[in-house]
Amino acid sequence: MKSKVLAALDIGTKSLKMAVGKIGDEGDLEILGVAEEPSSGVRKGVVVKPEETARHIATLVKRAEQMTPSRIEEVIVSVGGSRLFCVPSHGLVAVSRADASISKEDVDRVLQAAQTFSLSQNQEILELYPLQYVVDGEQDIREPIGMKAVRLEADVIAVCLFSPDLKNLTEAVLEAGLEISGVVASPLAVATAVLNPQEKEMGVAVVELGAGTTSLAVFEEGDLRHIAVLPVGAENITHDIAIGLRVEHDLAERIKTEFGTCLGPKGKRMEKIDLGNGETFTFSAKFVTHIIEERVKEILQLLQKELKNLDKQGQLPGGVILCGGGAKLPKIAEFAKKELRLPVKVGKPRELHTVEQDPAFLGVFGLLLLQTKEQELRRETRKPSRAAGFLKRLFKAFIP
Ligand SMILES: Nc1ncnc2c1ncn2[C@@H]1O[C@H](COP(=O)(O)OP(=O)(O)OP(=O)(O)O)[C@@H](O)[C@H]1O
Ligand SMILES: [Mg+2]
Known part of the structure; x- marks a missing residue:
């Protein structure tokens, strides 16, 4: 049987991400590749201008199709935003x-x-x-x-x-010419990619630090306990740097991603960044680290408040698993460990062989895993199913 191309779509505030895969001979998921495209029409994880987003999705699909043997016609997609x-x-x-x-x-x-x-x-x-x-x-x-x-x-x-958040999201995907096989809450897509059953049993929190949002999914005794999405993310760090150094957004973003760190140098070290036109911009590394730490600390405090409401503060033996683009900030795990007084690590794709280790792509990997399990079940039961409904009903069985 010719295996169909599986495609997963994550509509982020800063970028749209897609992972494509196929089911191998052993029935396991084989990742064919990932693609990314700047996002548009998305605010804090929510599609606000579907037509605009649709155009960018269409571009992303074209790029992803270069890695697939056949056209991408259907996607499994995640939904985020603080109204989840x-x-x-x-x-x-x-x-x-x-x-x-x-x-x-x-x-x-x-x-x-x-x-x-x-x-x-x-x-x-x-x-x-x-x-x-x-x-x-x-x-x-x-x-x-x-x-x-x-x-x-x-x-x-x-x-x-x-509901309107879901409506706008589906509108954008359909408008891009794709069918939707299922819609999954984004914190759960990420959790699917990184968690193993022991962690879920012990008690663990999966935190995704995106550009516009920070999401949280808590598991205990093997079950989902809580999910929440905060309307603040790594883009806020960029804003803070732009204000603190009085520079434009794009330069602030470069400073953050090229030099940014938590727990950075405490000395008076000055750094220089090349502006490309023969000019350079000089800034204090210590000051930038301070700005980053303050914002990350604030986000962690908001997360801690969520955990406190669950009586779980300081009692998650499985600790915190950091995912999303913000998890690429050097030393963020050590910093969070100190602030939260919990074990913290950066998430890695579980049960997947892929060269792509970018924590921002964990969400789309989780979606592909869910789609794979769903197809497996569909084959086993040989029941024709409306995929979305099926996914919803059986999703629980899929989370590790
Ligand atoms: N090396 C790095 N250091 C610090 N921050 C980084 C680094 N790489 C990426 N980021 C930040 O990660 C964020 C993008 O992460 P991600 O792709 O997970 O967000 P998104 O999915 O577009 O947004 P959201 O999930 O909130 O809707 C950006 O704010 C970006 O600046
Ligand atoms: Mg995201």
Whole structure:
């Protein structure tokens, strides 16, 4: 059977990213390559001008197609932005069958019941994660079907978002001439790429430091506990440098990416950057490090507040895994470790053989892994499925 090209799309504030792959002979995912294109029409992780974004997606696809044997027609895409949130919920139903054994329908009904919490008119549920079932008061049941009971309860986490954000995103992708095989909350796409089951069991936080946003996904005892997206990211560091050194944005960005570091030189060292026209700009490395540290510290404090709300501050044995373009800041892991008093490391793609080690591409790798698992399941069950719905339902099984 000819293997179809798999493509994943991450619509970021600063750049659009795509990873392409195919399923190898062993059934595992083979990465064919990655491509990146400057973003447009995106503010703080949210598509605000779909047509503009669509044009850039189309350019990105053309670039990615140079690495694939056939056209890219369909993508799995992640959705981010600070209006993504999660709601823990609970459902309860009476078991319907006369012989009192729990059926698939009972499970569907209890999950339905768990979705009846109030959302504003412009909000909707993107994905629902069953955490545990409670069967006649017996907690921590994962597979209730077939068990005999009168009462079935479910504890779930619903990942929700602002509907217009999802609408704009899908509009941009469709307008670029692509079909959408699934939409995944971006913190979960990243988590899929980096987490192993032990980390999830121990308790771990995956933090993605993007340009316009910083996202957080917390796992405990093997399950998703929390997700949040903060409307602040590595682009704020650039702004701070631009203001602090009184330079233009592009120069500030260069200073940040070429010289920036956390825990940098404390001496009075001056650095010089070539402006290309025979001129140079001289600045204090110590001052730039100070600006970076202050902003990173602020972002870490916001994350700590989120963890505190979960009673998890300082108690995540699996620590924090840093991803996203901001994770490329030298010494950021050491700095975060000191600030958060937790083990911190930069994320690496798990169970994937790829030369691409850029932490900004972990999100698209996670999406490809999800797409691969979905296809596997689809093949196994031979059920034709509406991919998006299928992905939503089975997503939980895929996260490591
Ligand atoms: N070497 C580096 N040092 C410091 N920062 C870096 C480095 N490389 C990239 N960055 C920063 O990472 C950010 C881009 O990261 P990323 O590609 O993950 O963001 P995005 O996906 O476009 O945005 P978002 O996810 O917030 O919508 C930019 O602010 C960029 O300046
Ligand atoms: Mg991003």
